[in-house]
Amino acid sequence: MNFVASFYPQEHRTPPLPLVALIGCSELHREISDYFIQHHRPPLVFHGSNEPLEQFVARAFGPKKQSPLVGGPLPGILKADWFAKHRGKKPAMVVALVERRELDGDPSTWNRMMYGLKQLADAAGQRGAGVLVGVVQQQGQGDLPPDRVQAVSHNLTLDRRLILPLALLPPPGVAPDDPATRHVRDAALTRLGRLALELAAAYYGRLARAVADKAAARRSALGGPLPPELAARTAFKLAVYAEFRQDWATAVAHYREAYAAILAVQIGLPPRPQRWSEVCAVAELVHLKLLMLAVHQGRLEEAVAQVRAHLGHFARPKGVLPASAQGAHLGFLVRQYQVAAQEVGTHVDALPAYYTTTTTTGAAGTAAIGGGGTTSVGGGPAAAGMTGGSTTGAAGGGLMQQQLTGGGATAGMTGTGAGITGSGATGSSTIVSSASLKDCSRAHLLMAAARLAVARRQQADALRAARAGGGGALGSGSALGSGGGGAAALDTAPVRRGPYVGQLVLRNEAAQGGYSPLSDQDYLLFLESEECRLVTPAAVIDVMSSALLLLKDAPGADRLRSQLGGLMAQEHVLAGSLSSARKLLLQVCHQYRREGWLLPLLQALLSLRDVAQRLRLPAEHLCYSLEICALANQLQYKPAVLVPLYGSGGSGQHPIKFLTAGGSGAAVGDEDGGDAGGNDGNGTVSTAISEQASCCARLVDLGTAMAACRSAVQTLITGISEIKQGIMKTAPTSTDGTPAPGAGAGPGPFSPDASGLAPAPATGASGGLPRHFHYTVEHLDLREAQRRARDAGDPRPVAELMHRHTQHDYGWSRCVSLAAGFAYTRPDPDSADFYLGLFCGLPRGLPLKAVVLHFADDQGDMWVQALPGVVPPHAPPYPLLPGHIGSALDSATHSFHHLHLNTHLRQHPPPPPGADGAQPDAEPEAERTAGHAHAAGGPASTSSTSGGPGEGSATLPPQRWTHYSARLAPRCLGRLRAERAILLLSDHATVVFKLASFPPATAASAQPGVLTGPLLGGGRGGADAAAAPFRSVRSSGPTGGPAVSPGQLVLNVAHLGPLPSLSYGLPSGLALLGEHAPLLAVLEVPREGRPLVNACMEFVIGRTSGGLQPGDIVLVVDDAAGPQPGLMALNNERYRIQLPTVQPGRRYTVRLWARASAAGTAAVGAMLLCPAQVTATATLTFEEPFDFKCRMSSEVGVHTLSLPRLTSRDLGSTALTIGQPVVLTAMLRALQPAVVEVASAQVALEPGSAIRLVADPNQQLAAHGPPPGVGPPTGPGGPSQAPTSLASTLGPDPAAGPAGAAAVASGALVVAPYTRLTKSDVMTLLLPICPTELLDHPRSLGRLNIRWRRPAGHVLLPQQPAPHATASGSGSGSDAAGSSAEDGGFAGAEAGDAEGQREGEGAEGAVGEANQRGDGFVDPLAPPCPDPWVTTTLELPRVTVAESLLTARTVGPSAITTGIPFTYSLQLQNFGTTPLELMITLQDAPGFACANERSPSLSVPPRERAGVSWQLTASQPGHQLLPGVRLLAPRHNCALTTQSPHVYVQPF
Secondary structure, three states: OOHHHHHOOHHHHOOOOOEEEEEOOHHHHHHHHHHHHHOOOOOOEEEEEOOOHHHHHHHHOOOOOOOOOOOOOOOOOOEOOHHHHHHHOOOOEEEEEEEHHHHOOOHHHHHHHHHHHHHHHHHHHHOOOEEEEEEEEEOOOOOOOHHHHHHHHHHHOOOHHHEEEEEEEOOOOOOOOOHHHHHHHHHHHHHHHHHHHHHHHHHHHHHHHHHHHHHHHHHHHHOOOOOHHHHHHHHHHHHHHHHHOOOHHHHHHHHHHHHHHHHOOOOOOOOOHHHHHHHHHHHHHHHHHHHHHHHHOOOHHHHHHHHHHHHHHHOOOOOOOOHHHHHHHHHHHHHHHHHHHHHHHHHHHOOOOEEEEEEEEEOOHHHOOOOOOOOOOOOOOOOOOOOOOOOOOHHHHHHHHHHHHOOHHHHHHHOOOOOOOOOOEEEEEEEEEHHHHHHHOHHHHHHHHHHHHHHHHHHHHHHHHHHHHOOOOOOOOOHHHHOOOOOOOOOOOOEEEOOEOOOEEEEOOOOHHHEEEOOHHHHHHHHHHHHHHHOOHHHHHHHHHHHHHHOOOOOOOHHHHHHHHHHHHHHHHHHOOHHHHHHHHHHHHHHHHHHOOHHHHHHHHHHHHHHHHHOOOHHHHHHHHHHHHHHHHHOOOOOOOOOOOOOOOOOOEOOHHHHOOOOOOOOOOEHHHOOOOOOOOOOHHHHHHHHHHHHHHHHOOHHHHHHHHHHHHHHHHHOOOOOOOOOOOOOOEOOOOOEOOOOOOOOOOOOOOOOOOOOOOOOOHHHOOOOOEEEEEOOOOHHHHHHHHHHOOOOOOHHHHHHHHHOOOOOHHHHEEEEEEEEOOOOEOOEEEEEEEEEEOOOOOEEOOEEEEEEEEOOEEEEEEEEEOOOOOOOOOOOEOOHHHHHHHOOOOOOHHHHHHOOOOOOOOOOOOOOOOOOOOOOHHHOOOOOOEEEOOOOEOOOOOOOOOOHHHOEEOEOEEEEEEEEEOOOOOEEEEEEEEEEEEEOOEEEEEEHHHOOOOOOOOOOOOEEOOOOOOOOOOOHHHHOHHHOOOEOOOOOOOEOEOOOOOEEEEOOOOOOOEEEEEOEOOOEEOOOOEEEEEEEEOOOOOOOEOOOEEEEEEEEEEOOOOHHHEEEEEEEOOOOOOEEEEEOOOOEEEEOOOEOOOOEEEEEEEEEEOOOEEEEEEEEEEOOOEEEEEEEEEEEOOEEEEEEEEOOOOEEEEEOOOOOOOOOOEEEEEOOOOEEEEEEEEEOOOOOEEEEEEEEEEOOOOOEEEOOOOHHHHHHHOOOOOOOOOOOOOOOOOOOOOOOOOOOOOOOOHHHHHHHHHHOOOOOOOOEEEOOOOEEEEEEEEEEOOOEEEEEEOEEEEEEEEOOOOOOOOEOOOOOOOEOOEOOOHHHHHHHHHHHHHHHHHHHOOHHHHHHHHHHHOOEOOOOEOOOOOEOOOOOOOOOOOEEEEEEOOEEEEEOEEEEEEEEOOOEEEOOOEEEEEEEEEEOOOOOEEEEEEEOOOOOEEEOOOOOOEEEEOOOOEEEEEEEEEEOOOEEEEOOOEEEEEOOOOEEEEOOOOEEEEEOO
8 A cells, every 4th residue: 555645645745847838839749748757867847738828928927926024923834735836837947839930931920920939938037937949840851040040049038059949740751650750859859858957957946046035035134033934934945946956965954954943833832733733734744755855865764763753753742632633643643654664664674684874974964864862663752853963942943044044045055065965974884783773664663553543543432422421522621621511513514725734724705715714613623523523443444454464475573463453353343343353363363372472362362252252152252261261370470480471482572561551561571582481580580470460460350260261161061151143143154163254243332341351151051952062273384274275276365364274273272282192112013102191271170071082094094092091011902983983073063972972982990009010109200090190390299080080080180281091003004193182071062183283392482282392391401301291101111211202193103013033144254355255134024923015125235344335346136036036236226125925933035145346344234124124234354365466587698778768767667678578477376265266367468568478378277287186066167067147137247357258248168177276375377478569658468367266165155044032932843943954954055065065955845936945944056146256357567668779698608617717798689770889898796807808899780790708717616796797878878787697616
């Protein structure tokens, strides 16, 4: 809703625009006006006139009325039509449109045109308005004739540029909407607008100077400051003229001066009503202008300061106004709050939590508003002045007038000496919290407007009552109020608005002008008549409806919306619309219950109970009586127990001052203060609670509430109520007995009484037939309800969704609080315990015949009766109620269902003392007595509510927890849900709690209801605090902890009966790297269990260590019972297999194998899903089978000279030369205590290694031959049987390389003989290789693939796990014998070879495709099984190959004698294409002497041989080292030093 558009005319709510008059060429007026309004910026108002020239001149530029400088009292402050005159009647300039043909025409046409223009220019010049001549012509006609333009300028005394050609007409044959035509037309109009704006600014500047000069003259004539009325009028005119010029700073400064002058106007004491109304009206107009200008300039802080100051000045008049004037002033305040909410509150709500503001200081910066204090929403004290602490007295008024009429004239004209953006101002930025502007938010302002509207309606009610009673209608503040008898009402038809703003006049034919001013008596009578006629509850409802509409989507305004709803409901009651009031109050109570706002809830409940009584709704009236009693009892002052005041959520001030009529007004506390039930060391909380109790006592009397509670309880027992359903009897009702919305109102007058509760009528036999009271209590998730409504295509608003829900929620959650949950542990696999705790919040006991619990599972619904107390340990499951009885409980509307139910209810006999393991006088925490109840805040008691006659057997004790429990047998697997708790209060009353609808309650959202978390009656911390309602129900285990899990309303039934056992059979030996280590996953079903049907088993790789990653493990599972039986390989993923049906007492075994590509430890997990989870874990360690080392050697005495390498030499590589034969010695040593046999060895050279293999290593394996007495194996994988290949499942072994992939693809068999290795055995392979190509960078020679397996008799087998012991014993003798035979057979299979093992197993009888025996035994080697052959890949060394320049061979004798010379020679061969020059040096060696030159030089031709010889003589016998030879090729920068061979020197 737009309040500004509703309250103010257009000239007040929009900025003034310059008015330009158009005359001539009337067909173009509309086009020109539309352009300047829609497209030109700033806009201009062009007003065309078709009237004759003389009439237009007289109307627009007529003579000005002269007013004397000094006269008598001013009749008013501001003329009402002044704004409209300057915006629509008095143009700032005139645009005379003439055609081109008139300018170029003959003398007669010229003279006629000049006569009209001269007359127009003279009239406009007298009023100071501008004149502009526009020559309309077609586009393309060119410029105007200079001589004619000069003649017009001379005759009219105009500047030549004010004679403007306007090419507005399209050329001949061109459409008017052509883009080129429009472009030329817009350019011409733009030039016209620029000149018009210039002339208009000059005109309004001249008017402003005239006003300022006139004010100075009046000040001189008076010899002092101007009167406040005249000063306000002058400043207002200057501000408006500045707005016309769009000088916003100057306009703001003058509006502030006008506002300050208005505050200085004398209204007298007591204030004169007419004068006060006029001052308020003018101040309202100036205030609106200041607000709009501040918001337009983005200065929100100044707008907030203006709102606070304005509301503070006019909240309370200085003096006492008459009653009718007080009502009119309240209407004025309502309007101010609504406008402030729209103009300022919207922008305040859009602010972030912290924003940056700029504070302006300096020469002119101190003129900003905000020097005073702040005002409260309810109209508290505010700032005393508007400008920097100035007051509204004589001193402040004189100061403002000096600014206006003295040196302020220049500032008013130019705007450079004062205003917001003064030239000498400096700004500083400050970060401010938006919470400081909370009082100017939309919600608070609209809430204040609503409360003021209620106060105005109350004032009007008092006026109507005084008029009806014949008393004085004008109140004590008026002279007319003292007369006897009622005042005569005034006919308001002749009353009209006066010539000045805020004045009224009376139509009088005899008076001059037809109107006469109203006297004070007539004015008050007029106000009284208008207040009595217009101010009704419907008008207040309109104010509140507009506020609710604006606050519909406002965040954080839920509580304010609730308060508005409560106020509106009261107005609906006064208006007689009880159904609308009921709808609103239901929503309000719903919000208050959720927020925990107790005092407002109590007041709303009182009104709602009265509405229900008038609408004759006995079910609602009964429940509201109970809730009011419970709430009044809760709010009483209890020094021993500190009750929290409100919920901890939300923000805002507690509205207790609005709820207490005529009270002290002291607020209970701020909601932001935290939990009121916390630490009260300084007594603050105790004071708040006592204040709360005092407010509650003023609202309702506890004794009267107790009487109403007793009457309601009696009605619940008998089903007879004194409230008939006469008025709502024919209205459609829902299944729970509540009427449909929109019912009519009850007859008779109604006076709301919030001071207490009306006494309840006595219940007698004349109440009519008994009826059934059925209540449903559920929690509303508003967002989820909105989502479901949107999905269903239901466009209902939030209010209707809440109303539809709250018809079922009558506050029973406060009368009876619930705590529910399953037990932490199940007593046995076939049953489950559910506990229900009931806390009666009433001050007296509540009848309770029985408690029925509603559960649901996959098979449907089931109902079971809950019995008082704790379930005995060995009690059987409780019987279920018939389905038709249980389903009728949720929607019962007659007592027949309860009478039929009585035959199915059973009593719970109290157990004997100590029957459950506890003595009668045991500690309260360890008791197990039936009907156990304990107080909410104190220790547990032993008062029984189940056995014995009297009140305890049929009454829920007050202020205590009472336990009910049920043991039920789950019918199927899945989720067992607790849906409802049905409290059968009597044969005529039922309360159904929808447990699943309530969210978990926590300490942060402390509201009554279904407790599904640790909230009530608990301490701080510990397991007992979490289960406070059930702290006396302890588990039977050794720890004795809490037995009930509050809030666990869903039980996942994963299994019925004893769980099966799952175990692993680990390998009997050490698992080697690369082989498939066998495992057995053995599932065993206990004999007392149920058949295992539709179960599955899941395998996964768990934690790894020792450098082993989950991706290095391959798991092979024998899926024998799957849709496609066979082996399935897994690599770091989960795999699930389906299991066949396993009968009780039987076992089922799943075979699986694990293969690792890296050494380390891995965990293989198995999970049985039945659907309960049973897990088992096997830990496997994989070790390296071999230790591998390589050495490379070449021919002795042969050396090669190579070119130097340009790159850095790789330390991990061996340097070879092209053509140099090298022998690679590969040594393979067995590391583990396991027997393996090697079948083949294959070298897979790298494609780019430039190495050629000279011989096959398999020939060396064949040369070894088989061990003595060992032949080729005939078992699985031997030559007589093709090995089982997993090529289709696993693919080739990634570690085997291309050779391994080829072997798998071809399926070639390896024949005997085999080489067996045990621990520490070493197998050596000689691999002769020869480099053939150049290789600069280090590269691996390739891989050596060793194919091996475990021989027969040493196969790795899994161990069969021992059978699990069952709860019923070890079983019969035949079963035990079968187990021992099975274990013995398996041990024999491990000791023998594979053939004998399979024969022994076959003798025992294998059945089925999975080789499962009846007792669950499985053959681990039966097909299908993985290939027993393993290929181990070993990396060969890294080498580099260089080009050979020279080969040097040293030749010497094998035997030498001391003293006899011998020849030692060096043979050289050049492999290059160029001669090789060498410097040869024979190195010194001890024991040898050289006879010739040691360092000769030699040149070896290309592709030739050469040699050098030395004569050496040995001087010492024994083993000696011959001298080494160093060769240096200087041109190639390479050198070579030969190794010194050993020789034996014989003695002479």
